Structures are given as structure tokens and as C-alpha cells.
Amino acid sequence: MRQYFPHLTKFAVYVFCGCTAAVVDIGTYFLLLHVGIWYIVANVAGGVLGFFTAFLMHKFVVFQKKDDFLKHLGRYFVVDMVNLVIITGLLFLIVDMGDIDEGPAKFIALAPMVLWNFFVYKFLVYV
Numbered sequence: 001m002r003q004y005f006p007h008l009t010k011f012a013v014y015v016f017c018g019c020t021a022a023v024v025d026i027g028t029y030f031l032l033l034h035v036g037i038w039y040i041v042a043n044v045a046g047g048v049l050g051f052f053t054a055f056l057m058h059k060f061v062v063f064q065k066k067d068d069f070l071k072h073l074g075r076y077f078v079v080d081m082v083n084l085v086i087i088t089g090l091l092f093l094i095v096d097m098g099d100i101d102e103g104p105a106k107f108i109a110l111a112p113m114v115l116w117n118f119f120v121y122k123f124l125v126y127v
Helices: 008-034 039-062 071-099 100-112 113-126
Strands: none
Touching: 008 039, 008 100, 008 113, 039 071, 039 100, 071 100, 071 113, 100 113
16 A cells, blocks of 8 residues: 555654644644733744744654754745744634634634645655
């Protein structure tokens, strides 16, 4: 089966590591919402902590790249900041224009990024 889906195992590890980073991101988001922080600020703070978690796990666990730390960090930073801007924009649209609560809105805004990011990281960041 591996011959038909050469990236399937790596994608499964990517999903696991991504879920770990998502717990950091989303956990921070909900914690900050709980203490009264504005959802946009909470999203950015969660995104930054999620960034560091995801970068380290993707670099060393998923793609197992031991070299070129600064090159990978730079590329990953650019991709992740673009993602953060897109997710924050989606979050704003969903909450303020779609009249959906900040909690579920975070999950809706994150969903489209999961699959797209795997291929961006695999073929653009860790090359």
C-alpha cells in the first residue's frame, strides 16, 4: 500500500504533530478568551505559540531535517505568518460578519489550512 501512497505515513505523523501544535494554539486561544482577552489578540498569541511548537515538531519529527535551521525557520516563518493573517481574517469575517461565536469560529478558520500546509511545508519549506 505504501507504494501507492508514498506520503501517507509522513502525512499521518504530520497530522499528529499538527494536532499537538493545534492544542497549544487553540488552548492558548481559549485560555485567553476565558480571561477576557479580545479574540483577535488571543488568536495571534495562540498562533505564535503554535508556530514554535509546529516548527520544531515538523522540522525534527515529521520531515527529520537536522540541517539548515535558519533557512527552514525563515521559510516556515513566512508561510506561518501568511497563514496567521489568513486565519485571523477568516476569524474576523466569521465572528463579526457571520455572527458565529469566537469558539467554533476558530475551528472553522483553521480547517482549510491543514491539508494545504502539508504540501507547502513538504515542497517549499523543507527542500
